[in-house]
Amino acid sequence: MNRLLSFLFHQGVLDEQFLQLQQLQDETSPNFVSEVVNIYFHESEKLLRNLRALLMERELMDYKKMGIDLNQLMGSSSSIGAKRVTNVCVAFRVATEQNNRVGCFRALEMLEHEYCYLKNKLHELFQIEQQRDLAAGVRYPVQN
């Protein structure tokens, strides 16, 4: 495990589920992790935009709709091993169940922050792996 990944585990940003993802990657599915993660990014950003739009409603806030979007975000975050993002989703969901507008705002801010951090770190991780694979390709000729 490389140092960045160790660090992310240590910080609780990622959990064992991310390792599961890596274990599912092999010669038959060599880009599995990045495929899943890229879809996760795409989906999450859409959900985060939805949540922000719902919170921006001046009048009646649709806490139920927020809860639905949160469940989706929570589920996919948990599925890729994004532990801190998942945990913030849980707290956010509690705030929606309590119709706590201020709590929801705070949770969304935290969620956006954690998501950004995760995305940056995962990009870094993929870059490191790419460079390592390139280096390995140079050092060791392809063997059949």
Next chain:
Amino acid sequence: MGMAKDNQFHVLAVDDSIIDRMLIERLLKTSSFQVTAVDSATKALKFLGLVEDVASEIHQDVDVNLIITDYCMPGMTGYDLLRKVKESKSFKDIPVVIMSSENVPSRINRCLEEGAEEFFLKPVQQSDVNKLKPHLLKSRVKEEQEQPINN
């Protein structure tokens, strides 16, 4: 399209989350299962050839050995799908496994009582998928005992 390959078991996976669908499909394929993944219970019923009107239930060439479905889905839930499968003549003996991100004992019991073989908490692990083969082998043996003549 629906025929199971010779010795491979064919699993029908149902989940509205694209990420979870990718995961379960990968998990199943690495365990040498043939997989068909759909994003709704309605599509699952369509794939099986089970439509709303039970009278028009046609026995297709579809050969599904196990159904694994998410519990919480918009429209028809995994629980509804479980019930429909267990109520059908052609498919009631197919093992059904439920997945859920929520650990709700009453939900788990309901599903098991309705005939689900297993209930997996998400995220589903390799160790969960390893539990499927015994159910499949048991079904295959039962199938062979009940229908000695194949078409």
